[in-house]
Amino acid sequence: MxxxxxxxxxxxxxxxxxxxxxxxxxxxxxxxxxxxxxxxxxxxAAGRNDGKRSLRVHKVDNEERGYNVEKFNRLMNSQSYRDHRFGNWVNKGYTDRHVHNLLKVDSNPSHRRIFQYYQNYLQNFAPRLVSK
Structure with a gap:
């Protein structure tokens, strides 16, 4: 068996x-x-392009993206716009370090003022997001 x-x-x-x-x-x-x-x-066969679309091919974007000057000026000059934008950043959980890197404050000294506004906003409304 x-x-x-x-x-x-x-x-x-x-x-x-x-x-x-x-x-x-x-x-x-x-x-x-x-x-x-x-x-x-x-x-x-995937290496050849027979005019068919492939879902796994990603378009390479070589465009260099900059910031919108109008939005930057509104952040500098309008308290209500700053509060609205900062409220969005707080809802997304952006810490002051994250915003510091986002604004690239080290390479753009003109952004330091916006960063300082954000730090003040965090201290008043969301102290949990202030880096120590």
Whole structure:
């Protein structure tokens, strides 16, 4: 009984292996499968552009993005706009360090005033977000 079970397991293993299945298939197909795997065929086909769209290709954006000067001026001059914008930043959980990096205060000294306004806003309305 154990020998019969062992032979059955060996037969199933042999038949389920890739070599046994490809030996039963057509000779041309088995030669192609020996040369390249199906994954390699798909990746080689993906390299060609046949006018078809691919969902995995991402467009590279080389545009250098800057800040909106109008919004910057409104942040500098309008208390109500500052409160609105700072309220959004607080709701997103932006700490003063995050805003410092966002405004790039070290490379743009003109942004330091906005950063100081934000620190004052945090101390008054959201002290939990002030970095220590």
């Amino acid at each position: 154990r020998l019969a079970f062992l032979l059955a397991v060996a037969a199933v293993t042999l038949l389920s292996s890739g070599e046994a299945v490809s030996a039963v298939a057509n000779t041309e197909e088995s030669q192609v499968s020996m040369l390249t795997s199906p994954d390699q065929l798909l990746s080689a």
